Amino acid sequence: MQSQNPLLQNTTNFFFKLFKRQIFIPIAALLLLALFNLIADPSFFKIALGYNSAGDPVLSGYLITILDYGSELAILAIGMTLVTAASGGQDISVGAAIAISGSVVLRVLCGTNSRPETLQAPIIVAFLVSCVVAMLFGAFNGALVSVFKIQPMVATLILFTAGRSIAAWINNNELPIVKDATFSYFGSFIPGIPVPTPFFIALACIIIIHLALRFTNLGLYSQSVGINDKSSSLNGLNPAQIKFLTFVILGLCVAVAGFIKVSRLSSINYSVIAKDIEMDAILAVALGGNALSGGKFNMSASILGAYVIQFLTTTLYKFDVQSDALSAYKAVVVIILVILSAPIVREKLSSLFKALKPRQPSKEGV
Amino acid sequence: MSFLKKISSAGNKLRDKSKNITDTNLLLIITIVVFFLMYIGAMIFLGSGFLKAQTLFNILNANAALIIISCGMSLVMITGGIDISMGGVMALVSMSCAVYLDYHNGNVFTAILISLAIGLAFGLVQGFLIAYLDIQPFIVTLAGMFFARGMTTIVNSNPFNVQNQEFVALKETRVIMPGLGSINKAGNYVDAYIEIGVVVALIVVAVLFCVLKWAKLGREFYAVGGSNQSALMLGVNVKRTKFFSYLICGLLAGIGGFVYFMHVGSGSASHASGAEMNAIASSIIGGTMLTGGVGNIIGTLFGVLSLSTIQNIVASVGLDQAWWTGITIAAMLCLFLIIQSIVMSRKNNVSVKAVVKKAVRSKE
Numbered sequence: 001m002q003s004q005n006p007l008l009q010n011t012t013n014f015f016f017k018l019f020k021r022q023i024f025i026p027i028a029a030l031l032l033l034a035l036f037n038l039i040a041d042p043s044f045f046k047i048a049l050g051y052n053s054a055g056d057p058v059l060s061g062y063l064i065t066i067l068d069y070g071s072e073l074a075i076l077a078i079g080m081t082l083v084t085a086a087s088g089g090q091d092i093s094v095g096a097a098i099a100i101s102g103s104v105v106l107r108v109l110c111g112t113n114s115r116p117e118t119l120q121a122p123i124i125v126a127f128l129v130s131c132v133v134a135m136l137f138g139a140f141n142g143a144l145v146s147v148f149k150i151q152p153m154v155a156t157l158i159l160f161t162a163g164r165s166i167a168a169w170i171n172n173n174e175l176p177i178v179k180d181a182t183f184s185y186f187g188s189f190i191p192g193i194p195v196p197t198p199f200f201i202a203l204a205c206i207i208i209i210h211l212a213l214r215f216t217n218l219g220l221y222s223q224s225v226g227i228n229d230k231s232s233s234l235n236g237l238n239p240a241q242i243k244f245l246t247f248v249i250l251g252l253c254v255a256v257a258g259f260i261k262v263s264r265l266s267s268i269n270y271s272v273i274a275k276d277i278e279m280d281a282i283l284a285v286a287l288g289g290n291a292l293s294g295g296k297f298n299m300s301a302s303i304l305g306a307y308v309i310q311f312l313t314t315t316l317y318k319f320d321v322q323s324d325a326l327s328a329y330k331a332v333v334v335i336i337l338v339i340l341s342a343p344i345v346r347e348k349l350s351s352l353f354k355a356l357k358p359r360q361p362s363k364e365g366v
Numbered sequence: 367m368s369f370l371k372k373i374s375s376a377g378n379k380l381r382d383k384s385k386n387i388t389d390t391n392l393l394l395i396i397t398i399v400v401f402f403l404m405y406i407g408a409m410i411f412l413g414s415g416f417l418k419a420q421t422l423f424n425i426l427n428a429n430a431a432l433i434i435i436s437c438g439m440s441l442v443m444i445t446g447g448i449d450i451s452m453g454g455v456m457a458l459v460s461m462s463c464a465v466y467l468d469y470h471n472g473n474v475f476t477a478i479l480i481s482l483a484i485g486l487a488f489g490l491v492q493g494f495l496i497a498y499l500d501i502q503p504f505i506v507t508l509a510g511m512f513f514a515r516g517m518t519t520i521v522n523s524n525p526f527n528v529q530n531q532e533f534v535a536l537k538e539t540r541v542i543m544p545g546l547g548s549i550n551k552a553g554n555y556v557d558a559y560i561e562i563g564v565v566v567a568l569i570v571v572a573v574l575f576c577v578l579k580w581a582k583l584g585r586e587f588y589a590v591g592g593s594n595q596s597a598l599m600l601g602v603n604v605k606r607t608k609f610f611s612y613l614i615c616g617l618l619a620g621i622g623g624f625v626y627f628m629h630v631g632s633g634s635a636s637h638a639s640g641a642e643m644n645a646i647a648s649s650i651i652g653g654t655m656l657t658g659g660v661g662n663i664i665g666t667l668f669g670v671l672s673l674s675t676i677q678n679i680v681a682s683v684g685l686d687q688a689w690w691t692g693i694t695i696a697a698m699l700c701l702f703l704i705i706q707s708i709v710m711s712r713k714n715n716v717s718v719k720a721v722v723k724k725a726v727r728s729k730e
Binding site: 089090092144148149150151153154155157158159160161162164165166168169173276279282286292293322324325326327328329330331332334335338339342343344345 | 500506511
């Protein structure tokens with residue numbers, strides 16, 4: 001008995017430590033989903049090397065799909081985490097903003113003609129223009145939040161309504177189609193590389209944000225503003241400026257995600273592109289264990305959360321759930337997550353854990 | 367002398383009153399003035415259509431459901447919360463009722479009960495999560511919205527028109543407004559009419575106005591919205607009050623859903639898309655503050671009317687492409703939000719100049 005007890009205690013301690021780590025939540029969710037898929041259908045994890053219609057080697061399989069389609073979400077999760085941390089609210093206009101930036105990309109590439117044979121501008125120019133436009137819309141949201149002190153979700157509701165209309169207006173409600181092979185590489189595969197390009201773009205964004213968090217004060221400042229903006233302004237920070245900055249960074253993330261989205265189709269559908277992605281992005285932040293009321297955040301957990309969401313989406317698709325009905329399942333997941341992370345529930349849970357925990361040492365004493 | 371005194375005291379009273387035109391009344395007055403200016407402007411510049419009484423009634427007919435859910439929205443906004451699940455609930459109610467009436471040969475009375483039950487269920491769950499578990503209202507109701515939309519697709523994914531005779535008879539019932547009809551192109555006199563939904567909406571407005579003005583619960587809503595802490599110290603049960611606001615809001619979403627269903631007579635997953643947005647916009651335009659504690663149901667009614675009038679104007683000017691509606695609503699919402707923000711800063715004794723100065727400085 002005695003030899004078993006320390007072992008048991010060590011494992012429980014290890015478990016408690018892991019449980020307290022923030023990144024535990026997305027990892028646990030990922031393992032749960034993986035286990036579910038393993039039992040339901042092991043072929044979910046099969047990865048095959050095939051050839052696409054152009055004769056280039058490509059990897060295919062559900063896992064590759066997750067890595068591929070999860071990239072936009074991961075990129076958005078980066079910006080959304082910063083906005084959540086600094087302003088204590090979420091931006092619900094990201095889907096509409098993606099429609100706008102995608103529309104801008106196509107407008108620049110196609111010029112006035114909606115079906116051009118050749119590109120009217122270099123791709124990099126189109127991308128940069130869309131970055132500027134998306135950052136301007138981010139700045140608009142940021143200004144409403146930081147200067148006029150409107151709750152973030154209500155302020156972004158404006159763009160949420162108008163965004164898709166503006167996107168349609170930019171292209172005169174036409175649906176331009178780009179017939180350029182190079183443009184489609186960004187949303188699919190570069191010839192010769194079997195891994196989808198969006199994954200590399202997402203990887204680059206993740207590396208950049210980690211470098212930025214490590215070598216600048218961005219993370220520290222946005223967290224301190226989120227925790228208490230009065231005391232951080234007493235410490236010489238400008239809360240309005242930092243909130244504004246996070247919204248502009250989110251705008252940049254939106255531009256990158258929008259670029260990938262339009263590149264996938266080489267076209268755009270204003271009412272469907274990036275539909276419900278705001279829900280997924282918020283869900284990614286929540287699943288990463290970050291408080292939706294602002295303050296401390298863990299970027300890696302958010303990004304992992306984004307991929308877990310995509311894992312969930314792909315799993316649901318695999319079981320023939322209609323795309324419109326997906327949101328009902330995700331909503332249930334959100335509700336469960338927020339209930340578990342609510343302070344009152346947490347308190348009750350931790351007191352429950354405490355009631356369970358002290359018994360072991362007391363037993364030893366006896 | 368006493369006469370002079372009376373006059374001076376009356377003058378003082380007047381001055382006091384003009385001083386009392388603070389946030390609530392100022393925002394309300396702005397809304398009502400904006401509505402009348404817009405409508406009279408439309409009468410003068412666009413003529414014909416807007417001169418008929420039926421145009422106004424048509425605006426009411428088309429927006430009866432919106433009026434009802436906007437009232438609910440104002441209610442939760444007065445307590446300092448928000449509910450964006452209402453559009454989804456409306457879609458779910460109309461789809462459930464449509465499926466029940468057509469596929470299960472149901473009767474209208476049970477359909478009404480179903481819609482009320484759906485609304486109450488949403489109000490109950492959301493209210494519990496928000497009031498008693500202290501979760502952010504936006505997150506809970508965002509999840510509620512997505513849940514309702516998803517459930518609508520699960521109930522039935524294809525849009526269809528309801529053929530149930532009993533229901534169609536109810537849908538076609540019209541309340542004739544005597545003396546306000548007009549003469550159509552063929553030269554016949556056509557009665558002006560409103561639908562039953564409008565009557566329901568006006569009753570809801572009247573009841574809620576009375577509740578907010580005179581009932582204990584209504585005053586508690588304002589107290590909680592103004593300041594949680596002070597309300598608690600005054601002995602108001604804050605959690606229960608919040609819970610009731612969401613419960614009533616859910617019930618109104620159910621009623622609004624059925625009224626909407628009566629207007630369109632079909633079930634579809636894309637019904638009432640953006641309704642929550644319009645409801646929030648109407649409430650804000652009607653002078654309800656997002657920060658809570660300030661608001662008026664009459665203002666909300668005028669908010670809905672202004673919003674739909676501007677849409678009608680946009681349509682009749684010839685900008686009938688769908689995107690203009692979204693852009694005009696968003697622009698109007700933006701404008702009124704900024705007005706609110708300025709009013710708030712004035713309340714805190716900060717001049718508009720200071721706000722702008724601060725804004726400029728923070729941008730630098």
